[in-house]
Amino acid sequence: MDIKSYKTGIVIKNYKHFNLETTFESGQCFRWNKNDDGSYIGIVTGKVLNIKRLDNDIFMYPTNKAEFNSLWMNYFDLNKDYCKIDKELIGKDEYLDEALKFSNGLRLLRQDPWETTVSFIISANNNIPRIKNIIENISKAFGTHIYDDYYAFPLPDQLSNVGIEMLRECGLGYRDKYVLQTAKDFYEKKIDLNKLKGKPINEVKKELVLLKGVGEKVAECIMLFSLDKEEVIPIDTWVKKIIDVFYSDEIKEYKDANEFFYRKYGKYSGYVQQVLFYWARQTELKR
């Protein structure tokens, strides 16, 4: 990887498989917003980053080499060769081929387990614009101020002490009590997701669903997006639509979808799911 370091930021020269729009608009993350010039601004673990693609180069600022190596490299999973993964996947399935073409350059982010857990508790029976709004409200109300209008996502100790009525004002609806309880569980270390990272999927899932507001689907999102479980396939309403329309012959019941995809795509199943999800929402099955 050809990385150039400057006073104000970092440039990655000639980096192929990183499409900002399909990565940030694919519903895996909620704190990246598009600017008029096509760049994105996001907040990750208390750091603000502006990222832009010009031709084949990717510009990131404000950051420096040390922060890039310790945070962004890992967050964007830049050492993973998605071009190679695409090559392995293309030709297996006509629908996936089309979805891959459409979502071209989508990457799975490696996010913070705590923030991901709260975000996907909020996602239940909700829509993406509203989820983003709520998370923004929570961050502004309880998170650490960074600068200007940027606030870090609140840490467990910052959330665990707030009144339920203050949380309710952020628009979570009935999910507020789940988030509050989960914040307390994290703060009191009743659950420690970093300790779960190395354990097998079923074991991790069993722990996750003990949290209030976390069922199977949310647990799978947490595992895929923040616990390195690359083969997990969250089956949500959009993936169900895809199954109904394109795979109804092969997949008779939704509960069998996981095994079907895993048999076909192995450890890339999570990536496949995300590509299909993005494709379904943006094109084929859009109402």
Added chain:
DNA sequence: ACCCAGGATCTAC
């Protein structure tokens, strides 16, 4: 007014 959104929970059988 009704239906939906990256579903989970509670109750009843």
Added chain:
DNA sequence: GTAGATCATGGG
């Protein structure tokens, strides 16, 4: 263990 109702909120 599973089918059905209920759950806040805002947008279409």
